[in-house]
Amino acid sequence: MSSNYKLSLSSAIMINMNIMLGAGIFLNPVVLSIYAGAFSPVSYLLVGTLILPLALCITYLLQSVPGGSFYDFGSQINKLTGFIAAWSYFIGKLASGALMLHFGLSLLWKLNPCLQTMNIFTLDFIGIIVFTLLNLLGMKTGKHIQLAFIIFKIIPIASIIIVGLLSFKSSQFIPVHMDLSGMTGILPLVLYTFTGFEASCSLYRSIADPKKNAGKSVIFAFLSVLTLTVLFQLAFYAAINPTWLLNTPYFDGLSLFLNSTIKDPSTRNIILWLLQTGVGLSALGGSYGILFSVNWNLYILAQEKLTFFAHLFTKLNRYHIAWACILAEAFLYAMYLYIWQGYQIPLQQIAALGCTVSYTISVLAFYLKSSQKHSIIALLGLTSCFLLLITTLNGLYIHSIIPLLGYLLFIGAGIAMFFYKQKTTLQ
Numbered sequence: 001m002s003s004n005y006k007l008s009l010s011s012a013i014m015i016n017m018n019i020m021l022g023a024g025i026f027l028n029p030v031v032l033s034i035y036a037g038a039f040s041p042v043s044y045l046l047v048g049t050l051i052l053p054l055a056l057c058i059t060y061l062l063q064s065v066p067g068g069s070f071y072d073f074g075s076q077i078n079k080l081t082g083f084i085a086a087w088s089y090f091i092g093k094l095a096s097g098a099l100m101l102h103f104g105l106s107l108l109w110k111l112n113p114c115l116q117t118m119n120i121f122t123l124d125f126i127g128i129i130v131f132t133l134l135n136l137l138g139m140k141t142g143k144h145i146q147l148a149f150i151i152f153k154i155i156p157i158a159s160i161i162i163v164g165l166l167s168f169k170s171s172q173f174i175p176v177h178m179d180l181s182g183m184t185g186i187l188p189l190v191l192y193t194f195t196g197f198e199a200s201c202s203l204y205r206s207i208a209d210p211k212k213n214a215g216k217s218v219i220f221a222f223l224s225v226l227t228l229t230v231l232f233q234l235a236f237y238a239a240i241n242p243t244w245l246l247n248t249p250y251f252d253g254l255s256l257f258l259n260s261t262i263k264d265p266s267t268r269n270i271i272l273w274l275l276q277t278g279v280g281l282s283a284l285g286g287s288y289g290i291l292f293s294v295n296w297n298l299y300i301l302a303q304e305k306l307t308f309f310a311h312l313f314t315k316l317n318r319y320h321i322a323w324a325c326i327l328a329e330a331f332l333y334a335m336y337l338y339i340w341q342g343y344q345i346p347l348q349q350i351a352a353l354g355c356t357v358s359y360t361i362s363v364l365a366f367y368l369k370s371s372q373k374h375s376i377i378a379l380l381g382l383t384s385c386f387l388l389l390i391t392t393l394n395g396l397y398i399h400s401i402i403p404l405l406g407y408l409l410f411i412g413a414g415i416a417m418f419f420y421k422q423k424t425t426l427q
Helices: 009-020 024-036 040-064 070-074 079-111 113-117 120-135 139-166 180-194 199-206 210-239 242-247 253-261 265-303 323-340 344-369 372-399 402-426
Strands: none
Touching (some): 009 199, 024 079, 024 210, 024 265, 040 180, 040 199, 040 372, 070 079, 079 120, 079 323, 120 265, 120 323, 139 210, 139 253, 180 372, 199 265, 344 372, 344 402
């Protein structure tokens, strides 16, 4: 994984934000508004407050644990917990990336008639191939691609915040529009938006002065995205006509927003096309960022000889990229899209559950090894993980347990591989 090129602090922050600001911020507004109404902006603040101690724990782990990966964190307890932490993150995060890819390409497909000559899932698989090839080109090239994507996504986010706040309707924030009971069902979807702040754990060995910069990139990216998401959802809900919510597809929040704020049809259509193009590219940027970073979790497990074909997965191309790990990511992307057909909720739930399990193992390791100075933060981090795990499982109970069964199947297969490799290594 070594390379002469190292990511700066600003590059690491940009990558973390690029992953966090993928599809979730644009996928969630309609669903959050339906379930929680005027409380929907509070859902981001609530989950952000829950995750902050967790983000601090990850920061301390990055500063204190050599290697800085989820495997390194979890293996402070034992090898199996280290494996589960890295494997769970790998399979969970790729579900998120597959959803971002499908969402982004679906928007661009809808906006461009020339793309509609092909099936959307054919376009998805072309997108997987293109992203796979781009991710084989190395860290420096990848950084420039990440920068282009982050610019594309900041434009629609800033536009909606400004227009929404200028169109603010105080009548939206009255008791009849406040549904606190709906919060429990949407917290896992909000959690999905925040996953990504920990991307520096995957890129630790590629960051310049990682003991100093990796932790900073986590906190700066997390606080920046927390601020943007609260303002985004507040501006969205404050400007829309709530009576139109139930007739709006979850992925078409921008149309609802513009129909509520801009009266001239021609102007509205032009702005909608531009914003939706930006949103589509934004989601693709998040998906690209996941492929860019998550593959190193598989690489590290292969280095520890805990996977099948370990020798193949640790081979690097001339750009110092683990090419077989990238291909494995592409295969999982294709599998997720084939099984779930790009449907939002199950892919978000697998992503939230996979990441939460990794967080919990890592913070538990931090708690067991922490000094008295950090024991309170570690305990708060564990509390955060427990609450996030409960809300994620509750979301699965409310919607469907099938994603849970899929996740358990992947985890079970991984654990079986772990024990088989351990057995063959000892012989």
